[in-house]
Amino acid sequence: MYDTGTTNRKKLIIVGGGAVGLAVATSVKRHGNYEITVFSSDPHAAYSQCGIPFVISGEIEGFDKLLLKQKDFFPEMGIDLRLDTTVESLDLKDRTVFVKGEKHHFDKLVIATGSRPAVSDNLRQGAELDNVFTLRSLEDGKRIDRSLENAKNVVIIGGGGIGVEIAVAAAKRGLRTILVNRSISLLSHNIDQDMADIVQEHLESIGVDVLTGQSPHSINGKARVESVSIGGVDFPADVVIISAGALPETKLASDAGIEIGTTGGIIVNEHLQVRTKSGYDPDVYCGGECAQVQNFITGMPMLSQLASTARRMAGVIRNNLISRPTSFGPIVNPWAGAIGELQVGTVGITTRKAKQHRIKTVSGIAIGTTRAGYYPGSTRLFIKLLFSNRILVGAQVIGGEGVKERIDGLSLAIRKRTTLDELLSMETCYTPPMSMLIDPLTFAAQGALKKLPGSKK
Template sequence: MRAVIVGSGAGGLTTASTIRKYDKDIEIVVVTKEKEIAYSPCAIPYVIEGVIKSFDDIVMHTPEYYKKERNIEILTETTVIDVNSKENKIMCIDKEGNKFEIDYDYLVLATGAVPFIPPIEGKDLEGVFKVRTIEDGRNILKYIEENNCRKVAVVGAGAIGLEMAYGLKKRGLEVLVIEMAPQVLPRFLDPDMAEIVQKYLEKEGIKIILSKPLEKIVGKDRVEAVCVDNKLYDVDMVIMATGVRPNIELAKKAGCKIGKYAIEVSEKMQTSIPNIYAVGDCVEVTDFITGEKTLSPFGSTAVRQGVVAGKNIAGIEAKFYPVLNSAVSKIGDLEIGGTGLTAFSANLKRIPIIIGKATALTRARYYPGGKRIDIKMIFNEDCRVVGCQIVGGERVAERIDAMSIAIFKKVTAEELANMEFCYAPPVSMVYEPLSLAVEDALNKLIK
């Protein structure tokens, strides 16, 4: 028996390791276009910033490690160009251009997503970069150093865009952020919470332009300026953080059913072809609150899906549940997190909501080092929590995790208000800030 996995990201390697954990005999082959494997793309901005010293530090394992320690063969710098699902074969091409076939009993598509670059003038100039792979990160640093770059435009104010903007600012560059939406972090923050983040970044010296698209990139051979709202801004380089699109080309060639956004899979991570599975950014998932199909382009999602796919291939029944798309980011001194619905998305879907908000400290008022924390909670008409957003100086991730559990278990505002939270002056207030936001919502109900 042979399992072939296409892709060496979080989903692909987790699938491979999970299969091996439960099946010591099956042959496992991972095929990847990349030279380096087992690293986190989420760490790239922090290497740019200098918090992490080197890109080498974010590579966790080598192909040799997987072969020696887990008996998993990894073919690097090899591209899968076709899938014959009737004969259970894939066609590959290596870096020398040699083509060869691999037979499989199980195939796992962990092809991820590809950066979306808007079709604007100048996008192919030297000095325009995307941020997806470790190679992208290395190329960005190399270009900065070799060309003595002083000014950069970051296009896109999502988490990666803002993390890159802050990292480049700390590296000494003058940074301009361009976002066509009317706020930063539009995916998981409401405008009022996003404003806190924006003000922090502007205080750090980052210029932000909202509600305006990048019109074109100007230059002869390399980047010289960007044009926004008919105005030119001189820059030495451009970072395109304009989002990603699911990479579903191989799935189409295999004949797998494509859903609304990406590859359609069952709760076992099976595609429409029983011996082909798919995990990670290339698949669509179900939203826990709305029941609608959506995307979940997070490493944490890919890992959970890899565990499910790996167990099922190894003969152990497992299923993947609907998602809340919980997310967290750290930009400078700010931690930013969100889970479930925002008020904006709830209003778009015509879901009646009640909002509770609170501003507090992360430690007892008299204890040194306490930091501000802003919380916004969303409740539906049944008073069940359906969303939470937090911006603060510390301890955001664990609060978002707690609220993810609360949403998943359909906890009400009254139950949350009476929930027991731990307390000690160095790590918390005697009255948990989450409870303050819940009380605010309950007070609105009384009125």
């Protein structure tokens, strides 16, 4: 049903079967005229990585629920999907990829190799012990889930988005859970310390022991992990999960002569075409966690590890492959996470990022409620707004509900370079089951206004 004819059909090879790779494959198959082969080192196809922590916590009843497509979906579409298959090398001059001793010709190539877990040198030996895991794939999630069945003590290394979600999952299973984070605050890439304190307080309230500003010295054991050394103390551990960030998977591209940027990601232009010493290659595209993109606020290179960014990049690549020239511009990178009973969201830059780029900011913080105070189910809502030269450049929201919607709106506001004065004059709706009479966003903007020179205190 998807065949558009074989006349002048070109060969498209996609390396990577994640959010970018399979989205490009299925969309191009529907709208273009390509013979498509996808090589993926993963044994599974088309599943939600973001849902894995919630299966481990028991909120989703099984890993099968995360499968978005069955394996036979792709061959029925006419896509040659080769799982559990690693591409050994690329030859851009000969337009070939080398796989299992065979060369495969391409007219167009998409590199979507994603990222790999970061493990510090002092932990590499301990990371080889049984019951020490990283979490990137569905198989990783299944192994972690099985290991927790007979565990009592769990140590999670890394307080980013995945780390805190796994900590919640372990605590919900009744396990003694320690979360250790190198930074002095959790989610330090996403939110400021004053907002992170709210998250830490909530984690501790549900039984997670949080250690910030510390790095593990070693992971200890013989065949199986037994403890983790932190600050001179050996903490017992039946399971250790390392979630200390991810690094772009770029070796395949780099070995082929594709240039790597200052972030460690693959350099691409606005059409997501890769760069070699000869310039940008019109037939080779890259997207997802391995690609270097541009920050809308700072103008500097950055990486985005969001599924939503990956899907947008897949759409741009698809359009360019089917001769609909499309650009991928700078991003504000909106993120949201569900951490226990809290929703946490952020967009734009944080105070720390502003200082790194010498951007002067003023901030306003407001504490309100998600519904009218008298309405059942109301929870506290925390909003922090950052302005530079009276223009909105960052926003952080924490609450029991309504966070994603606010971050989505503030994402558009940042892209539109909305001013403090415009936010103060913004009209907001009200109904007791959904909001306060005056949205806390207004109070946060008023708080920032009071810090500006010449304003009335």
